[in-house]
Amino acid sequence: MGELPPSADNIVALDTARSAPQEALDKAMSKSGCGASSCGSSAGPEGMDPETWAKVKDHPCYSEEAHHYFARMHVAVAPACNIQCNYCNRKYDCSNESRPGVVSERLSPEDAARKVLAVAREVPQLSVLGIAGPGDAAFDWKKTRATFDLVSKSLPDIKLCLSSNGLSIPDHLDELVDMRVDHVTLTINALDPEIAAKIYPWVYFKGRRHTGIAGARILLERQMEALEGLVARGILVKVNSVMIPGINDAHLREVNKVVKAKGAFLHNIMPLISDPAHGTHFGLTGQRGPTTAELNALQDACSDGANLMRHCRQCRADAVGLLGEDRGQEFTLDKLPEVIEDDPETRQLYREWVASEREDRRAAARAAEESLAPQEAPVLIAVATKGGGRVNAHFGHVTEFQVYAAEAGAVRFVGHRRVDNYCLGGHGDSDRLDEIIRVLDGVPVVLCSRIGDAPREKLAAAGIDVVDAYAQDYIETAVAAAARDRAQAQASRRA
Structure with missing residues (x-):
């Protein structure tokens, strides 16, 4: 969902949502054209x-489900790192580049x-504050701890989470519990030291x-210790793994x-980003990412293994907004007001509206899924959305499509x-449309x-x-x- 206007009108719009949810939703989204995203378990x-x-x-x-309604924020307070990854280069910075480790300003x-x-x-919509670098949040611990302490005092309703390679996490397990950090993401790319040595040139411990297999072995042992220790303390763990063809793809x-x-709540398998322009070792040596x-x-x-997260956007270390959008440039330090007063009532009212909207959406989804008859194969359908779990975005404005599979008795998100975006200043770009058609191959x-x-005619062709x-x-x-319509049309053509 897009930004809610920061005024008392929010309350009116959200209160109205109980009786007219889409009208209020449109008002709430009026300042944003960015797409929403998704992240996490599909369980309710x-x-x-x-x-x-x-x-x-x-x-x-x-x-x-939450990714349709809630926003996250990362603050770049932890620049120091204790390992080197062949897919990482924290020196590169571009406000238009979206990938882990990139920031526009360190705080x-x-x-x-x-x-x-x-x-x-x-x-x-903000519900979560995360620290994801641009180095390692657990290694640069004093800054991470100080940030969380300050935010907890002023915004006790915001969840706290951090991302780490795991090497330093065992040193802070009890502190994390005391700080109310109940979500931690660990990046674990391998279990075999020989494979890990191809990903990490060195580990500082x-x-x-430490280099080579010896360094990799230290990292892997500490990652397992971190995972087990976090789970034992009731902290939810999401494991990130970067898929690197020819190195760890079969091993994942x-x-x-x-x-x-070992109790991980989610496993997020992400594609390697290896553009040579980013200056990473893998990028410069021609290591390709997966298709x-x-x-x-x-x-x-x-x-059949750990629950998978398929809606990750591989966010920047200073990302702000819904998954799939990044509003970080709206909130650089030079743009912040001198005096900032919190407005917890509007956040609470928004969350109450979401709770009501979720119930209605779940009921509608159950009825829709029950209406789906068996098909020869699942049909993939791309959705243009700007949040709220609805089809509510103009084709020419989207910067991503969410893809769903419709099959007998189920509609499931697949990526x-x-x-x-196709529209630029009110006009369509033919080259961009050609690329969109390529990206939608198989949909x-x-x-x-x-x-x-x-564009409708060109897509139809x-x-x-x-x-x-x-x-x-x-x-x-x-x-x-749409799946039923397509099946009926196909049956009519066959008849």
């Missing part, structure tokens, strides 16, 4: 114990706390730099099984596909709120039907209806 309250559900229900990275704990307060005031199935056995098909095949092969149906005649008849409907309802 009926699929987990109440304590766990309370932890994940508003966390966009741990609940697939002191005091500046970070002030920035979080400003974002919370302007973005009532206990005052020494074993990683998935082991982290499940979408390769990534999906690996994720599917892990379906997202990033694109450059025969697109749902959006509006589309022009010219490429075998992609664009449907705007379900604008503002819930995604699951629209996907199920």
